[in-house]
Amino acid sequence: MSKKSDIQQVQKHLVSLDGQSRRAFLRAMFYTAGAVGSASWLVGCGGGDSVQGDSLTPTPADPVTPVVPTPPPEEPGLVGRFADLGPLEDPDIYGVRSPAGFTTRVVAINNELPQPNGMAAASPTPGGIGNRPWHIFPDGAGVVPRDNGGWIYISNSEVPGIGSLGFTFPALSGLTNIIEQFTPGLAQVGTLVFDPDGTIVDSYTILTGTTFNCAGCVTPWKTWLSCEEFPNGQVWECDPFQAGEGLARPTLGFFSHEAVAIDPNERLLYLTEDMPDGRFYRWVPDPADWPEGAERAALQAGRLQVMAVGGDGVEGALTSPQPITWIDARNPHLPQNEHRIAESTAFDGGEGVWYFNGIVYFATKGDNRIWAVDIAAQTVEIIYDLATAEAPNNILSGVDNLFVTNQGDVLVAEDGGDMQIVAILPDRTLKPIVQVVGQDASEIAGVAFSPDGRRMYFTSDRGGRNGFGGFTNGLGMVYEVLLPDSL
Template identity: 55%
Template structure:
């Protein structure tokens, strides 16, 4: 893509923010104290802890009472915001599309999707959010046969998507919002990097990953080294220096990108993301066997990594039907596939892949999860799955197969939930309804997108 997403920031605003930016580390956050060895377990990046200290999902909870949301109880009737939660939880709406979230702020973007949180030194935080606005390239995503026509047109027409930042004070007050990425198309999910920038993924056949400055001072930059394909999401193993990426296509693949030693030196805090090797996952034997237990996998170099991967498929690589969210934690990589409603787990130590949730075969005792999409994990080993459609729930998946509904949005069945991210202290959780909005009756229904906050009680059952 030739269009620059350069921004024109408010100098006063950005200088104020710069004073307070990005000082908190995961080790200083109270509710992460049990997750040693991680750069930031809430952002999908991090290091490892000893295997004996973790459960099957790589979390620190070693019995059911140590999980955070395992015993929260049934969901109550919907609140005034149209959200069902368990006792002790509450919600508020913090941003609505086309409206400024705070006085003097930039209006919130439409179709908000994936998101992540960056801490500030003063105790506040910045929520980075994608804007999944379709464009010319989306036609090639929806109808792959049109991609040869729409791919070159996409390079000529600026996209209407991008990403924005929402700034919170330490007490949760919304202080500001502004754009951090412009002129891109169908921005879906992403990740907060260990060096505290936001990676935003374009979900079109020639899609790129873009690195964004949460302050909006530096212009976002494209990362073509990470491949051209319908990027859905990315996760980073900062200890091994590996990026994992999903592709949202019916014949999608699962990728990893390994930077060269010069691109991410051992002494460097961050990768340049300019030089590396794009690889595709290959399974030894039949991928269907992963429903029955772990199957060995390996990696092969992508064919023509500088060209759209839909035109350069390696036939012996594993096919995944609609790759969605991805998360790395303690030698495990989790990702979801929407075409078959599955949650997968890679064990990067054993080099095995297995299905840990499959709707069709009812792997869970209470089979309530469908429309799997974005995923997020807690340090304790809980996988939070956002539903695209389904029952519009956030469902927590546990290592023993039990599913627990954390919340449910009602009256917005044509929408989807995405963008799950926690405040640095773990007391607030953000989630989007990408087609939600105010209705004429004074409540909420379908619209152009909105962002919710879940307030989590200080004391949870059996925790």
């Protein structure tokens, strides 16, 4: 069979799978095939106001003072940026459905060099920007502002490796974790550098040699945290302002990392684990690692903790907030799937996580739920549950990446589902923002905004050209949507 026929057969099989099965299939396929700042909501994980400092060198420790919890500021009357959004119109030439007034362009396609004004719809354009074609399977992403008014879009590459087999087959994780240490991963993190007018002026890589990098986080000090999703995966800190390599941050734990969110007020990090029996974590820095008043955490020493839901438990969270406690992780320097704490609470497939206004939101794909952790009250509740949602709000499935606007909209990207980005408004009604059609083997991820909020970026992890001037299933692409002035 020809390579083209092989790809067509794989694409047909992918379309027949749901989002969770599709991911497992891709991991197995890649291994057996031999693929051995103006506002806080504009950054990649709700990490607070951007601050100066483009270096990974930790800020010297200030004198240690006791941490006094500060209650989050109240924001009464939030109605949501997308509350008055109109219906989605017919697909444009890029396969994107959006409301009236939205304009779409493609800014990156796998195996092609980015172009200054985006990618031509009909066919690849010779030449381009950067010295490496755009990576395959672009996934989680974020944006950092540049000093000249431009910005940098940062994009993970979700390429499986040997370690990923331990995710698909947990009984093998002990062996695959060992082999992974001696086998360089094929994932990477790439960038698109924009000038203030939206022209792409550069593209380079800031991390290579890792495995299955899913989501991550733009830090308040303008670095990028990239998460490896396999049982012995780590978090890597990268400098988005220049080509180079990231630094592993082992203090953040060893597990199938999906995403990170940072509460800069309480100086805490929150992390999701994408496994059926995954946990929800927080990282508490040692006092000298992130002293009060310091610009950044060194991310070298702290305590990894897991959440335990009390009261009426997880099911009670469907109807009212439930109390939570935190337990120090057992053997935090070892794979956590082998060192579970029975008293901690399992969450079925942790995905995106975001800090906003004293609340940490996170998604679990196995049960299609969106959770909200109230930091001051130390409670958790479910704000969206597909199984109990009633029309017209039962339009969200395959929950994955999250992004929260400064008006309180929780934007949820779908892995499968209807290939939509859906906004959960502050009143908990739902609004579809965009939908990608003709790419049913793909998923949406990488939601981020330019610093002025006018341009929304997202990926189709497994979208690509169809050879006839349109787009279909492929190896990944990045969209930009220009929002109307009314938003």
